[in-house]
Amino acid sequence: MNLTGAEIVVRALIEQGCRTVFGYPGGQVIHIYDALYEYQDELRHVLTAHEQGAAHAADGYARATGKPGVVIATSGPGATNLVTGIATAFLDSVPMVAITGNVMNAQIGTDSFQEIDITGITLPITKHNYFVGAVEDLADTIREAFRLAISGRPGPVLVDVPKDIQIARCDYAPQPPAIPAPPQAAKEVRIRDAAACINAAHRPFIYFGGGLASSGAQEELLALAEKIDAPIGCSMMGVSCIPTGHPRFLGMQGMHGHYACSTAMHRSDCIIALGARFNDRVTGDRTKFAKGAKIIHIDVDGSELSKNVPASHGMRGDLKLTLQKLVDYVEPARHPEWRQTIALYQSEEERNRDNRPGLTPRNAMQVLNRHLREDTPVATDVGQHQMWAAQTLCFRKPRRFLSSGGLGTMGFGMGAAIGAQMATGEHAVLVTGDGSFGMNLNELATAVTEGVPLVILLLNNGVLGMVRQWQTLFFDKHYSNTVLARQTDFVKLAEAFGAKAERADTLEVLDAALSRAFQYQGPYLIDCAIGQDEFVLPMLPPGGSMDDMITKVGG
Amino acid sequence: MDKRYTVAVLVRNQFGVLNRVTSMFRRRQFNIDNLTVSETESPDYSRITVQFAGERVTKQQLVDQLYKLPDVCSIRELDNENAVSFELLLIKLKNDPASRGDIRAAADAFEAKTVDYTRDSIVLRVTADSRRIDDFIDLMRDYEILEICRTGVVSLERGADTIRKVTNL
Numbered sequence: 001m002n003l004t005g006a007e008i009v010v011r012a013l014i015e016q017g018c019r020t021v022f023g024y025p026g027g028q029v030i031h032i033y034d035a036l037y038e039y040q041d042e043l044r045h046v047l048t049a050h051e052q053g054a055a056h057a058a059d060g061y062a063r064a065t066g067k068p069g070v071v072i073a074t075s076g077p078g079a080t081n082l083v084t085g086i087a088t089a090f091l092d093s094v095p096m097v098a099i100t101g102n103v104m105n106a107q108i109g110t111d112s113f114q115e116i117d118i119t120g121i122t123l124p125i126t127k128h129n130y131f132v133g134a135v136e137d138l139a140d141t142i143r144e145a146f147r148l149a150i151s152g153r154p155g156p157v158l159v160d161v162p163k164d165i166q167i168a169r170c171d172y173a174p175q176p177p178a179i180p181a182p183p184q185a186a187k188e189v190r191i192r193d194a195a196a197c198i199n200a201a202h203r204p205f206i207y208f209g210g211g212l213a214s215s216g217a218q219e220e221l222l223a224l225a226e227k228i229d230a231p232i233g234c235s236m237m238g239v240s241c242i243p244t245g246h247p248r249f250l251g252m253q254g255m256h257g258h259y260a261c262s263t264a265m266h267r268s269d270c271i272i273a274l275g276a277r278f279n280d281r282v283t284g285d286r287t288k289f290a291k292g293a294k295i296i297h298i299d300v301d302g303s304e305l306s307k308n309v310p311a312s313h314g315m316r317g318d319l320k321l322t323l324q325k326l327v328d329y330v331e332p333a334r335h336p337e338w339r340q341t342i343a344l345y346q347s348e349e350e351r352n353r354d355n356r357p358g359l360t361p362r363n364a365m366q367v368l369n370r371h372l373r374e375d376t377p378v379a380t381d382v383g384q385h386q387m388w389a390a391q392t393l394c395f396r397k398p399r400r401f402l403s404s405g406g407l408g409t410m411g412f413g414m415g416a417a418i419g420a421q422m423a424t425g426e427h428a429v430l431v432t433g434d435g436s437f438g439m440n441l442n443e444l445a446t447a448v449t450e451g452v453p454l455v456i457l458l459l460n461n462g463v464l465g466m467v468r469q470w471q472t473l474f475f476d477k478h479y480s481n482t483v484l485a486r487q488t489d490f491v492k493l494a495e496a497f498g499a500k501a502e503r504a505d506t507l508e509v510l511d512a513a514l515s516r517a518f519q520y521q522g523p524y525l526i527d528c529a530i531g532q533d534e535f536v537l538p539m540l541p542p543g544g545s546m547d548d549m550i551t552k553v554g555g
Numbered sequence: 556m557d558k559r560y561t562v563a564v565l566v567r568n569q570f571g572v573l574n575r576v577t578s579m580f581r582r583r584q585f586n587i588d589n590l591t592v593s594e595t596e597s598p599d600y601s602r603i604t605v606q607f608a609g610e611r612v613t614k615q616q617l618v619d620q621l622y623k624l625p626d627v628c629s630i631r632e633l634d635n636e637n638a639v640s641f642e643l644l645l646i647k648l649k650n651d652p653a654s655r656g657d658i659r660a661a662a663d664a665f666e667a668k669t670v671d672y673t674r675d676s677i678v679l680r681v682t683a684d685s686r687r688i689d690d691f692i693d694l695m696r697d698y699e700i701l702e703i704c705r706t707g708v709v710s711l712e713r714g715a716d717t718i719r720k721v722t723n724l
């Protein structure tokens with residue numbers, strides 16, 4: 001088949017199993033958009049309001065399914081608008097293929113109109129990127145981009161296609177979708193050594209991150225926990241990977257993690273870390289982190305082992321395959337004393353629980369819990385609301401909590417929620433804050449146009465709450481530029497976009513509003529007013545250790 | 556404790572590969588002493604040789620991060636035990652009748668060759684391992700050095716084994 005480069009781009013996407021792409025047209029991708037017109041029955045293109053929204057949508061699509069999300073943008077500003085979205089995906093290891101147009105090869109390097117060195121710009125935020133110099137290489141480059149995006153530790157890959165390549169013709173023959181590099185278990189001897197270490201432990205603790213869902217190793221993890229009688233905790237990226245209600249699950253660990261979980265991890269003598277990377281938000285002061293613990297660390301990315309904390313047993317390998325063997329090698333054990341200690345931590349956590357009545361953040365999340373179905377994807381933005389959601393929402397299936405962990409990107413949520421809704425076909429939820437929502441609320445337009453069933457729960461505290469919390473605690477209440485004295489009427493705003501909206505100022509109204517919102521087959525915003533001085537607790541002060549944990553503020 | 560490491564990296568011979576490697580070093584603040592890029596026995600590959608001083612964990616991190624670059628095909632850690640390593644130095648000195656003889660004597664001891672000679676200057680060439688080159692430069696500091704240029708190290712494993720034997724999975 002003799003096709004133009006633009007057609008090859010679209011055919012190659014279809015061939016790779018892609019059915020939905022997000023993007024925004026422009027001069028240097030106009031040929032690709034012409035091919036998208038031609039193939040619109042096979043490949044749906046979702047036009048967003050901004051390329052950043054498109055990138056987050058592709059990211060949300062990928063987080064919800066594990067399949068690579070695809071985004072298309074034009075050269076210059078179109079490409080640079082993708083940058084935050086690509087970086088967000090990179091830091092959370094989300095598979096994504098970004099396709100950008102560029103000026104003709106003959107003009108490259110001359111600073112011509114809308115020429116930008118996007119492969120240079122995205123070098124440190126992609127697994128790899130390509131500049132396509134010849135149309136003959138185009139199809140294979142896109143195939144390799146897909147293969148890379150899903151192999152090993154997933155991540156974003158960018159393909160920059162100059163305009164002359166889109167116009168040039170060459171032969172194209174479809175190929176089957178790329179398969180990832182075959183996963184491999186860690187080395188047998190290492191697994192045996194680690195098993196011996198686990199067998200000698202009295203206070204084992206299993207800690208997982210986003211890598212668990214990437215590898216699909218949930219069952220193996222639960223089997224291990226059962227056999228060695230270990231409690232389980234996760235990083236924020238791990239939330240929703242295993243059911244929140246699982247009796248061994250202590251929840252999220254880290255700066256705003258659950259008290260019992262963080263404490264158990266800190267006091268453990270053997271931490272089994274799976275697909276997590278001991279980010280500073282997790283460890284606090286690394287010199288004081290879990291001093292008494294041997295650390296067994298399994299990750300597909302060998303560079304994570306001993307990068308942040310020294311691992312006594314570092315194993316590079318696929319989690320699922322490695323755990324299958326590890327479960328065989330460990331001896332069944334019971335640790336009644338450790339269980340008792342953990343029960344104490346849990347009752348301590350219970351004692352510190354915020355049980356105030358009324359429309360508190362935690363109660364709002366509990367009400368939302370009542371409306372979540374097993375398959376409901378919940379995206380968040382970044383700030384206090386994100387932490388309340390991560391701490392309080394209940395999940396039963398993996399890939400249902402979508403949140404920007406590594407980069408902490410405010411404005412991630414709208415795009416991500418739209419992408420997740422389209423990927424799953426489920427009524428989606430966005431938990432957002434007034435600051436974050438302001439960053440990408442333009443995507444309301446997309447949600448309306450595409451009729452996306454989406455509940456937007458806006459926890460409106462009138463402030464950049466998370467920053468304000470730091471200012472309260474560490475900056476003498478100097479509220480520098482964190483009070484949003486805006487006059488935005490979010491209900492009218494949503495209505496202006498063509499969405500539905502209402503205000504909720506009591507728990508009862510919120511409950512009823514949520515029922516209405518889930519009934520409505522389109523975007524439905526609930527502007528939920530909460531106090532400006534709510535805290536996310538507990539809190540490990542930045543750079544602090546477990547001993548500095550703040551569990552209560554004021555009375 | 557800091558030790559000096561030499562790492563040879565076989566990379567796909569593609570536009571921009573050097574940039575990818577050095578960009579990673581910069582981003583992660585690996586302090587590289589010297590780096591050479593060269594053609595290889597195959598037009599498909601280039602070879603990058605990196606020398607740096609650091610702790611063992613840093614070296615491991617550098618190797619692990621290199622392996623993540625899709626253009627990196629294989630990596631070999633080289634040292635005096637398992638490899639031969641050389642560097643080339645060009646050094647330009649002031650040609651002064653008072654020091655000429657001493658310079659010549661030192662040059663002979665290091666098997667340095669005179670490759671340019673004018674009324675005012677002498678250019679010497681030394682091929683040796685990096686430490687010997689350091690030593691030679693140190694000796695020459697007694698005289699007036701006008702300019703120095705050194706290539707950075709090139710290194711090959713001893714015996715029949717090659718870097719291609721270890722491949723990136």
Ligand SMILES: Cc1ncc(C[n+]2csc(CCOP(=O)(O)OP(=O)(O)O)c2C)c(N)n1
Pocket residue numbers: 381382383384385386408409410411432433434435436437459461463464465466467
């Ligand atoms: C793009 C971006 N800019 C700035 C920040 C720093 N930041 C983190 S949380 C936060 C406040 C978020 O405010 P809001 O969305 O209203 O959430 P709240 O904390 O009030 O729930 C800010 C400014 C960020 N994470 N991302």
Ligand SMILES: [Mg+2]
Pocket residue numbers: 383433434435459460461462463464465
């Ligand atoms: Mg806010």
